[in-house]
Amino acid sequence: MTDTGDAGLTLRKLADCAGMRLSNVQYYFNSRDDVLAAMVGRYFEECSANLVHMTDRHQFGTTRERIKFLVSVGLSHGQEVSDMCRAFREIWAISSRNKEIDLRLMDYYSQFSKVVVDFALPDGFDTAARDRLRALLVPYFEGYSITARSLPMPVEDTAEMITDLAVSVTNA
Structure with missing residues (x-):
């Protein structure tokens, strides 16, 4: 197969x-x-469980530290063409011609963005700030996983830039 x-x-x-x-x-x-x-569905359950496990293991004092952690993880993951990236690329391709897979993919991204935002922004941040962070980070993670190896900036500089941008959209 x-x-x-x-x-x-x-x-x-x-x-x-x-x-x-x-x-x-x-x-x-x-x-x-x-x-x-x-x-x-099974693959997405495993991905979600891994993300929850990763965020549960790390506690940071500030919003900036939490966001930078997420960005850094996304950057390091994007530096290699991992099995996860290959799996998602295939799922994206299938979703373009299969409505059920597309619905599962959109549901996964909704859950993924909730875990990311819940980790990055503790209670007290309004819905608008949470939505802005979602709108920035989720497409960033996905796009970076495809383009990371071709970008000219060092990973640490990129992490700082994206973290600054993410913090600014949350008004933290």
Whole structure:
């Protein structure tokens, strides 16, 4: 299946790869789209759990320190073409032709942005500040994961610049 991508996925191929009978696979999945949705859903659950775990492990005193931590993690992640980046690129491609995957992707980004903003901005920040930070950081993380290796600034300088911008939009 890795040779043919999602277009080559069939329930029969899945059954063969899993060493199962087709009827057993069909018991759990009605279509290949159901399989894709389940795979993407599971992947997003793992990504969300990792993000929550990472933010739970780190406590910082100021809003700036929390934002810089998030930005720095995003920058370091974007310096390599990681398995996560490759997986998301494939999911983005599938979402352009599959409404269910697109809905799951949008739901993931909504949850992702909530975790990021809840970590960066403690209680007391208004909805507008939270929305501005969401609108800045989520597209930044995604775009940076694609373009990071081609940008001319050192990572630390970029982290400072994005942190300054993010703090300014929150009025912190």
